[in-house]
């Protein structure tokens with residue numbers, strides 16, 4: 001979808017939050033048959049952040065991240081018309097985490113809802129939020145992605161648990177009179193036929209026949225790593241090429257490709273296939289692992305706060321994940 005509406009959209013501020021707890025590869029070596037070398041070589045991950053379940057949860061991490069973005073925008077929660085919170089690790093299905101985050105921040109009675117698109121969640125939420133502001137229906141919308149994956153992985157399953165960490169990233173979108181600001185192009189896709197590659201079963205009947213032989217624990221993420229890897233490498237390339245074609249932009253026009261941090265090899269493969277220079281593809285998976293819906297927002301915030309992306313520049317945000325889902329968002333900042 002290309003942009004053609006009366007209002008522009010500016011990113012008024014960005015924020016993020018990660019727990020203090022650090023889980024290093026060396027810590028995993030003590031509880032499972034793995035090694036720092038295997039994890040680093042196959043994924044690029046050295047450590048990840050994890051919540052302390054006694055004191056932290058998705059709502060507290062999300063609240064800290066939105067507050068951080070509001071501070072950056074010099075706004076208060078009461079200035080928001082709406083909060084969209086992307087997550088697959090909501091505390092409850094009712095109420096949404098978004099409602100509780102807004103209650104924590106004092107943003108009542110703004111609209112608030114959770115959005116589920118797994119690791120694509122932040123980019124999906126950003127696209128939805130931008131469209132609502134661009135249309136003129138809403139003036140100021142908070143968008144946040146937050147997952148606490150450490151609470152839904154089985155540390156007896158070494159092929160899944162080593163990948164994931166906990167993080168949140170947020171932006172505040174605000175109506176702008178300049179229609180050239182905001183999302184130039186967005187795409188959101190899903191192919192539910194591939195759901196069995198990445199899912200979180202709650203009941204026995206949700207475990208597909210293909211996995212009946214696997215020792216699955218209900219409430220824990222199940223992933224066919226090789227299938228997701230192949231899907232991701234292809235979709236990363238496809239989604240970037242599609243966005244460049246649709247906008248008529250070249251790689252040189254984009255200051256940063258803000259990619260979901262899934263596995264450094266997936267990002268490297270996409271970089272090589274499209275010919276993206278190293279300095280245009282930010283990597284923080286070594287320190288934060290794969291934080292699902294938290295990952296793209298966290299990268300954006302670190303790039304924004306460190307001055308590696310600035311107003312006046314164009315950026316592309318890209319993600320893929322469970323569903324299967326994939327999405328892009330090209331911005332004029």
Ligand code: UT7
Pocket residue numbers: 033034035038039042043119158159160162163198223224225226228229232261262263266290292320321322
């Ligand atoms: O955000 C979106 C969600 N997920 C992804 O993007 C993940 C995409 N997939 C991946 O990143 C990779 O598939 C993994 C990192 C999960 C796994 O890497 P892989 O190179 O695909 O390994 P594999 O599952 O094919 O396993 C290769 C070997 C196996 O041993 P054998 O059968 O060859 O003897 C595994 O048992 O590596 C073994 N293995 C491990 N060894 C040490 C699997 N996990 C581990 C481990 N430590 N943690």
